[in-house]
Amino acid sequence: MKSEVFLDCGASEEKTLAKKNELIVWLKLTACQRKLYEAFLKSELVHLAVQPKGSPLAAITILKKICDHPLLLTKKAAEGVLEGMDEMLNDQDIGMVEKMAMNLADMAHDDDALEVGQDVSCKLSFIMSLLRNLVKEGHHVLIFSQTRKMLNLIQEAILLEGYKFLRIDGTTKVSDRERIVKDFQEGPGAPIFLLTTQVGGLGLTLTKAARVIVVDPAWNPSTDNQSVDRAYRIGQTKDVIVYRLMTSATIEEKIYKLQVFKGALLRTATEQKEQTRYFSKSEVHELFSLPQQGFDVSLTQKQLQEEHGQQVVMDESLRQHIQFLQQQGIAGVSHHSLLFSKTATQPTLSERCTGQQTSTNVHDAPAPLQGILIRLCCWAAFAVKPKDGKFTAPRNSPSNRIAES
Known part of the structure; x- marks a missing residue:
């Protein structure tokens, strides 16, 4: 790397x-972008898009274009609204996207919200x-x-x-x-x-x-x-x-x-x-x-x-x-x-095997089973993070003999 x-x-x-x-x-967002964004989220087209047979991806594409520049959604630009979308969309999804784009274009023109310029x-x-x-x-x-x-x-x-x-x-x-x-x-x-x-x-x-x-x-x-x-x-x-x-x-x-x-x-x-x-x-x-x-x-x-x-x-x-x-x-x-410079704190292998995390449940078990449960917990921890350390267990302890039997 x-x-x-x-x-x-x-x-x-x-x-x-x-x-x-x-x-x-x-x-x-500029005032124009906010107006379009809010209007689109409240529109019937978004309601249809989130239905089981709708196309959320199509609605997301429209929202992304509003965030970039509202002029992308004029009638002249509506024919290019499919640009950047996955090729896996079916004909129904494509038709939905075009309908959304035309609806937003009409909405923008009706409100006289769009003006040519950088401030949009x-x-x-x-x-x-x-x-x-x-x-x-x-x-x-x-x-x-x-x-x-x-x-x-x-x-x-x-x-x-x-x-x-x-x-x-x-x-x-x-x-x-x-x-x-x-x-x-x-x-x-x-x-x-x-x-x-x-x-x-x-x-x-x-x-x-x-x-x-x-x-x-x-x-x-x-x-x-x-x-x-x-x-x-x-x-x-x-x-x-x-x-x-x-x-x-x-x-x-x-x-x-x-x-x-x-x-x-x-x-x-x-x-x-x-x-x-x-x-x-x-x-x-x-x-x-x-x-x-x-x-x-x-x-x-x-x-x-x-x-x-x-x-x-x-x-x-x-x-x-x-x-x-x-x-x-x-x-x-x-x-x-x-972003990835911090890692979540995780207990070490020794902490897992000391019984600190298992004491509440393990010590409630009958005495003959306590050794078995502690040993199984240690093996499970080692299986999840094998590189954290080498697993060893006392060979001659009573709990070890019970587990082996």
């Missing part, structure tokens, strides 16, 4: 791998304010989104600012991709590189960039991690900062919690350490509920601050940069890198 690589092979002096700071930037989307507004700061400081930036439609809106805003940029998505010819990557890595020009997650998230080396913006979270955490690894890989000499944009109290926050849960399961299986749980089972069933605390507060951000606030260690430049981010009207910042 990269975390285990310390020396840069071929260098005359010892050199450590560059640091990576992953920041979760919690954004507040909290994500686009934050991206542009961040780019002004990063480009001014001379950084190169990668911007990943799951959909071409969102990249189009970001591209329009970048053009209005007069920035140079490069772009790769599903419509880019394979023969042109190598040239575009080479222009970014070796050319003098564009400080901004726009990429779709599916096309630009694998196989590319873009170490010239030290800043990565992940516009929308994916269900699979490895998808976002692969995007980040375009910049944070062997050969990167600068410290990398990753900005994962998340809207507070929305479907995106709930997707992010599921990402954390999947990551914890992976680490529990591969590292044999019980990871801290960050959500309850009941929260999985609340995907389509309005937040009781409102859209300006992220309960996840508060929870992560309580869990990891004391662990945050930052140099002065990163501290100043986070202060700049917090001045942009956001709900807060979390440190994604610290």
Whole structure:
């Protein structure tokens, strides 16, 4: 793993791998986005989607697009609403998605809520304010989104600012991709590189960039991690900062919690350490509920601050940069890198076998059975965590003789 690589092979002096700071930037929905989000959750279409024969995935896709930019849901953009969805959807699901998109488009036009501009989307507004700061400081930036439609809106805003940029998505010819990557890595020009997650998230080396913006979270955490690894890989000499944009109290926050849960399961299986749980089972069933605390507060951000606030260690430049981010009207910042740095406290093997945890039940048993029960508890603990220590039991004890007989 990269975390285990310390020396840069071929260098005359010892050199450590560059640091990576992953920041979760919690954004507040604009008034327009809140209006659409609440109206959609209260609509009959969502009620039908959560029925046994409905399609929750279709409704989730609509909510994700509202979080990105309401203009994705106009009639002109409705035909592309299927973009980014699984190919396993049947015809009924596809028809439901199109119906939802057209309904939201009509809703937006009836209320005259949508206006062309950056202020309509909290994500686009934050991206542009961040780019002004990063480009001014001379950084190169990668911007990943799951959909071409969102990249189009970001591209329009970048053009209005007069920035140079490069772009790769599903419509880019394979023969042109190598040239575009080479222009970014070796050319003098564009400080901004726009990429779709599916096309630009694998196989590319873009170490010239030290800043990565992940516009929308994916269900699979490895998808976002692969995007980040375009910049944070062997050969990167600068410290990398990753900005994962998340809207507070929305479907995106709930997707992010599921990402954390999947990551914890992976680490529990591969590292044999019980990871801290960050959500309850009941929260999985609340995907389509309005937040009781409102859209300006992220309960996840508060929870992560309580869990990891004391662990945050930052140099002065990163501290100043986070202060700049917090001045942009956001709900807060979390440190994604610290998510799996804490493990749940588990009793050691010796504690399990001393009878401390079994004393209440074991000592209530008849005397001849107590030794058998204690021995079985020790064997069960050793079977679950065999690497925690070597199991031994006294061979000549009375309880041992009873168990063997």
